[in-house]
Amino acid sequence: MEDAGHFPVLLEEVLELLAPALRRTVVDCTVGLGGHAAALLEATGEGTMLVGIDLDESNLLKTRRRLARFGARVRLFEANFADLEAVLAEVGVASADAVLADLGVASSQLEDPSRGFSFQVSGPLDMRMRRQGPTAGDLVNTLGEAELVELIWRSGQDRYSRRIARAIVRARGRGGIERTDQLARIVAGAYPPARGGRRRIHPATRTFQALRIAVNRELENLQGLLEKLPGLLSPGGRAAVISFHSLEDRLVKRAFQAAARCGTHRNLTPKPRTPSSEEIARNPRSRSAKLRAMERIS
Numbered sequence: 588m589e590d591a592g593h594f595p596v597l598l599e600e601v602l603e604l605l606a607p608a609l610r611r612t613v614v615d616c617t618v619g620l621g622g623h624a625a626a627l628l629e630a631t632g633e634g635t636m637l638v639g640i641d642l643d644e645s646n647l648l649k650t651r652r653r654l655a656r657f658g659a660r661v662r663l664f665e666a667n668f669a670d671l672e673a674v675l676a677e678v679g680v681a682s683a684d685a686v687l688a689d690l691g692v693a694s695s696q697l698e699d700p701s702r703g704f705s706f707q708v709s710g711p712l713d714m715r716m717r718r719q720g721p722t723a724g725d726l727v728n729t730l731g732e733a734e735l736v737e738l739i740w741r742s743g744q745d746r747y748s749r750r751i752a753r754a755i756v757r758a759r760g761r762g763g764i765e766r767t768d769q770l771a772r773i774v775a776g777a778y779p780p781a782r783g784g785r786r787r788i789h790p791a792t793r794t795f796q797a798l799r800i801a802v803n804r805e806l807e808n809l810q811g812l813l814e815k816l817p818g819l820l821s822p823g824g825r826a827a828v829i830s831f832h833s834l835e836d837r838l839v840k841r842a843f844q845a846a847a848r849c850g851t852h853r854n855l856t857p858k859p860r861t862p863s864s865e866e867i868a869r870n871p872r873s874r875s876a877k878l879r880a881m882e883r884i885s
């Protein structure tokens with residue numbers, strides 16, 4: 588059963604790649620709304636425990652209800668997946684048989700204007716998955732121009748990062764930048780006119796991505812997970828990671844290749860798995876997804 592508007596990305600591929608490892612301890616590092624988790628629980632029996640982790644307490648609240656029918660087979664933790672080792676220790680195991688991470692934002696987060704993730708609706712510039720630390724608004728209103736250029740270039744890969752940073756600094760000089768639609772207009776205004784008609788993506792897409800990545804320390808957290816992941820798999824255990832942009836995918840690819848070079852792990856996806864055209868038509872948000880998997884062999 589799907590929640591309206593929510594489809595777990597690359598679900599069949601995840602189940603197929605993790606199937607041989609679906610034994611006792613299965614971890615969903617980004618349990619979100621529980622779509623993948625419910626399918627993993629359905630694919631396994633009473634002897635399998637699913638450990639679900641998420642930074643977002645409101646997602647966990649919904650997921651607790653959604654997965655209630657699986658009873659004591661489910662253990663949910665409000666935690667950072669970079670702390671996977673500590674979460675496993677809390678459930679009394681040293682390693683996991685199957686681990687999934689489906690990176691990025693959940694539809695519940697994108698669709699709630701009060702969370703500030705979307706430039707399509709007006710909301711406060713928040714973007715925090717866990718309500719702690721600086722918001723996107725704090726970054727936009729306090730970083731120096733050079734720091735903004737660096738952030739928008741490095742984490743957003745926007746070739747107009749200089750123009751955008753200049754426009755942000757100029758606009759905030761006239762009063763703070765507080766709302767998502769306000770920032771989206773400032774960024775769009777910094778772009779040169781589109782050549783030959785319509786743009787492929789909204790000009791604010793990359794700046795919003797950069798801010799979200801910075802606010803939630805997404806690349807640092809992913810790196811933290813990837814460093815520990817090979818050692819936290821049981822022999823024969825498998826890990827699958829779904830990423831949504833090249834910055835993440837590069838980290839996953841390198842980590843899995845490095846583990847394979849050590850001879851302790853096998854890379855199960857020399858080429859990443861990507862969604863079919865049917866899946867993209869059903870769920871346009873899946874279009875940039877890449878799935879990579881590895882197995883511990885010794």
Ligand SMILES: C[S@@+](CC[C@H](N)C(=O)[O-])C[C@H]1O[C@@H](n2cnc3c(N)ncnc32)[C@H](O)[C@@H]1O
Nearest residue numbers: 617619620621622623641642643667668689693
């Ligand atoms: C794309 S959604 C996952 C959707 C989920 N697979 C499903 O089927 O409902 C990503 C989730 O990961 C969570 N998240 C992002 N970074 C995290 C981190 N470092 N640790 C734990 N959860 C994280 C987000 O809060 C969000 O709920």
